[in-house]
Amino acid sequence: MENDRIQEEKIEDIEIRLLLEALYSRYHYDFRGYAQASLKRRLRQARDQLGLPTFSALQDRMLRDPAIVTRLLGFLTVQVSELFRDPAYFRAIREKVVPHLRTYPSLKVWIAGSSTGEELYSFVILFREEGLEDRTLFYATDISQEALDAAARGIYPLDRIRAFTENHQLSGGKSSLSDYYSTAYGRAVFDKSLRDRVVFSDHSLVTDAVFAEMHLISCRNVMIYFDRELQDRAVGLFRESLARKGFLGLGARESLRFSQYAGAFSAFVREEKIYQRRDP
Amino acid sequence: MTESAPSAPRAVVIGASAGAVEALLHVLPQLPRGYPLPVLVVVHVPPQRRNVLASLFAARCPLDVREPDDKEPAAPGTILFAPPDYHMLVEADRTISLSVEGPVQFSRPSIDVLFESAADAYGPGLIGAVLTGANHDGAEGLAAVAAAGGMAIVQDPAQAAYPVMPEAALALTPRAERLTLDGLVRRLLAAGDPSQAGEISR
Structure with a gap:
């Protein structure tokens, strides 16, 4: 047997x-x-x-x-995420990365593997709070058209809002999350103005190439599903996509330690897995 | 049922829920420096409690204790706790991979997920133990450990702070061995001692 x-x-x-x-x-x-x-x-x-x-x-x-x-x-x-998942990560983006981003007249931010949009909305809200939204273009990419469609709808079950709100506050949120959604039929519908500066696009980290020069890439809990070789491909793609001294944010338990590109980045906020492209 | 050939133990997986900390404090600090097997542990903890268990146990164990990053090797003599809000799995090349797919048995991390992947990776070289807990996570996982020829252990429900979880595991794997926590420690020490290899492989 x-x-x-x-x-x-x-x-x-x-x-x-x-x-x-x-x-x-x-x-x-x-x-x-x-x-x-x-x-x-x-x-x-x-x-x-x-x-x-x-x-x-x-x-x-x-x-x-x-x-x-x-x-x-x-x-x-399909992965389940939350708005402001790991509030400490968003707090570090707000407090440590945003001051650098402020020095640029225009910004590009890539949410790679945006799934159903929770991470995207977190970034747009944070950038609006910090007064950076108007000069930023956000790219939200995923391989699943269904996920991209869901992200572009921005509708979430109301029972998830409590956790979202708590996370937002812990992340150093400067406004009330309820400013950004209305409720209808047991669901929270995020304001469509949050999508004014967003481009949704079908893109694969496995098979597709660089498409724009980014100042910040956030790719969290996406590469954990890749084997090491594929992780190397994706990290190489991020390196190529980043502007000089651009930022790369990973999930709480992801690391570049095991990557062949470990030397191409320095730890910017080590405990939150925020890296910076190493440039002379 | 065929008896598989005795196989040297190569890894230990442990799952525990309610009552876990006390039970594990009885077991893990007794594994000595140089213990030759990786020890992978899932405890049900709330999300956002990053590193709490790992630092609690690191202060009390001779072995290295930590929450692994994705792709970290499951190294001998290391105790790896599944990070809160992630499933922890073992790949065929004995590295850790993490996942945020939905909860299994209402839990993330889930004991079933770790045990099933470890059973695939280590086969008969795996020792799996389900300890105290108030839910059914780990039962399917322990059955997978046994089916792959590994050693299935449950904490004796009569001695467990919360007997539901070991009972559920026993119900699916009736031939799992019931041990006290002291018995489990002896078993784990024997598994790490090559001179006693004959005694632990049935």
């Missing part, structure tokens, strides 16, 4: 490799360089929820039915 289980694990590993290859060949979504352990977990969820017995069966369905791909991407990409 144990041996059967171990055999089954090996078969699953083969099936997953083939499934990812098929997803890429057929639809150009590239998950081949994703960290295996959590990817496997999410693929198992997808297989079970779609009522399919094996990954091979999932592959067969996916190849012939594009509607399945949308659902599969939902399992593989």
Whole structure:
């Protein structure tokens, strides 16, 4: 019985490799360089929820039915975030990074892997509070069109607002979060003026290239799903995209220590994983 | 049921919830400097409590204790606590990967998530222990450890501050070994002592 289980694990590993290859060949979504352990977990969820017995069966369905791909991407990409998740990070952006950004007449900020928009709205609100919004262009990118659409709607369940509000206050918020949304039918609808300076775009850190020169890139809890090689690609892309001495913010438990580009950045606020491009 | 060949232990995973701190204070400080296995621990803690457990235990343990960054190696002689609000997983190359996908068993970090990935990574070389707690997290994970040929241990529910979690694990893995915390310490010390390897692999 144990041996059967171990055999089954090996078969699953083969099936997953083939499934990812098929997803890429057929639809150009590239998950081949994703960290295996959590990817496997999410693929198992997808297989079970779609009522399919094996990954091979999932592959067969996916190849012939594009509607399945949308659902599969939902399992593989959608992450739950919060406004001002990790308030200490946003406090450090506000107190340590913003003073540098003020010295530029115009700014570009890239929220890479913007998912359903929580991080984006946090930045726009923070920049409005700091009087920088008018000179800033925000790029929100993701590989999932569904996530981008959700981000562009900016509607969140009302029961999440309490946590958002608490985070905003802890981040050093200078206004009331309720200034930025109205409520209707149990939902909080964020003001559309928050999107005046935002460009939403389909962009993959895995397969796409540099598209503008940024002063600040925030990419939090996105690269944790990549293997080390793919992380290197993404960090290299960020380095190329940043202006001289531009800033890169990562998630609380992400680090450039294990990256081949570790030397290309210096720690700007070490405990909040905010880095600065190293330039002479 | 086939008996797998004795396999040297290569890693320890421990999950605990309500009552965790007291139970772990009984166990982890007894692992001596130079302990040859990585020890990966999930405790259910509220988000925003960054580094609280790691610093509490670092002050009391001879081993290095910390919350890992993503891609950090699961190094021998290190105790790694899952960071609050992240799932902690082990990859096949024995590095840590983190995830913020939704809670599992209402928990992030989740014991099931760590145990299932570690069972994949270490197979029969894994020792998994589910300790005190008031929910069902860890039961599926411990079953995965056992199914991969690893050693499944639960804290004896009669001795646990909160018996629900070890009971749930026992219900799914009836052949898991019930140990007191002292028994667990002896087992972990034996697993780290190559001269006793024969005794711990059944």
